Amino acid sequence: MLVFYATEFVLPLPPGHRFPMEKYRLLRDALAADAAFRLRQALPASDGELALAHTPAYIEAVQQGTLPAAAQREIGFPWSPAMVERARRSVGATVQAARAALLDAEGVAANIAGGTHHAYADKGGGFCVFNDAAVAARLMQAEWARRSPAARARTLRVAIIDLDVHQGNGTARIFRDDPTVFTLSLHGARNFPFRKEPSDLDVELPDGCGDDDYLTALEQALQELERRFEPDLALYLAGADPHEGDRLGRLKLTDDGMEARDRRVFEWLWQRRVPVAMAMAGGYGHDIATTVRVQRRTFAVALDYWRRWRAQRASRPAASPASPA
Incomplete structure (x- = not known):
């Protein structure tokens, strides 16, 4: 299974900063110990790719370091x-994962980081600079149309299934008038961001929500997604922060509950043969090892379903020389 990372590029954060940058390297090292994962360093997203979801003025301000102090604080x-x-x-990793899953017929691929759903078209927020899911969705729509002439009759339909504990406000705002992208967010009702944007489907959860109530809400959300939308590609934000050991999450999912969440999402997608690119999104455990353990189990579930895609490809008969390319 292809996994993309950018762990060599570490932010010089001040002492005491609460963002757990080290989790990405620890997760990469854990995955590297399993030969089933093919780790690849991510390429950077270009200005043109970023401009599919972000304003040129914002891209330039980030690149040149001219963001106002208030924007940096946000x-x-x-x-x-x-x-x-x-x-x-981080954006490039999700783009490459989506390309592998959809266009290279991998079925499942992943970004060790990503899930930067608080970034708007013209600003960042909540540890999110650029919105990887938004860029990947729009770029895959363009590449899918170019690669498949028959697909030009309609636009690739993308479902963004956001199970980070925080609402994907930036993603919701970017796609609020776009019927080709469906945004689904399950999140803590009283958690950040305190000013939320309407997704196509928002499911708000109370503080202390545990496994049973969460999984019931997820099942109902997937049923509603199926009723309203038929995706060709999914982007899954598999945040570890609904876990009971997370210091920012305020929900109470156990290890088994988190695994059941992931397995339900992947099963729903597999039953419909929808390729999926996964990003790990948030995770702020009191103990960083807890976050990495939860994420490693998410990757184990993803690997199970990637193997199903691989087995399906292997079972297909080879094309004859007379068959169209």
Whole structure:
């Protein structure tokens, strides 16, 4: 299974900063120990790719370091060249994962980071500089149309299934008038961001929500998604922050509840043969090892379903020389 990372590009954060940057390297190292995962360093997203979801003025301000101090505070990171490079590569990792899943017929691929759903077209927020899911969705729509002439009759339909504990306000705003992208967010009702944007489907959860109530809400949300939308591609934000050990999440999902969440999403997509690119989104455990453990189990579930896609490809008869390319 292909996994894309940018862990060599680390932000120079001040002492005591609450963002757990080290989790990405720890997760990469854990995955590298399993030969089933094919790890690839992510390429940076270009200005043109970023411009599919972001305004040119914002892209330039990030690149040149001319963001006002208030804008930097809203993002939560001090500006540096490393911040820019890492933000570009975080987007690039999701783009590459989506391309592998959809266009290269991998079925399932992943970004160790990503899930930067608080970034709007013209600003960042909540540790999010550029919106990887938004860029990937629009770029895949363009590449799918170019690669498949028959697909030009309609636009690729993308479902963004956001199960980070925080509402995907930036993503919701970017796609609010776009019927080709369906935004679904399950999140803590009283958690950040305190000013939310309407997604196509928002499911608000109370503080302390546990496994049973969460999984019931997820099942109902997937049923509603199926009723209203038929995706060709999914982007899954598999945040670890609904876990009971997360210091920012305020929900109470156990390890088994988190695994059941992931398995339900992947099963729903597999039953419909919808390729999926996964991003890990948030995770702020009191103990960073807890976050990495939860994420590693998410990757184990994803690997199970990637193997199903691989088995399906292997069972197809080879094309004859007379068959169209």
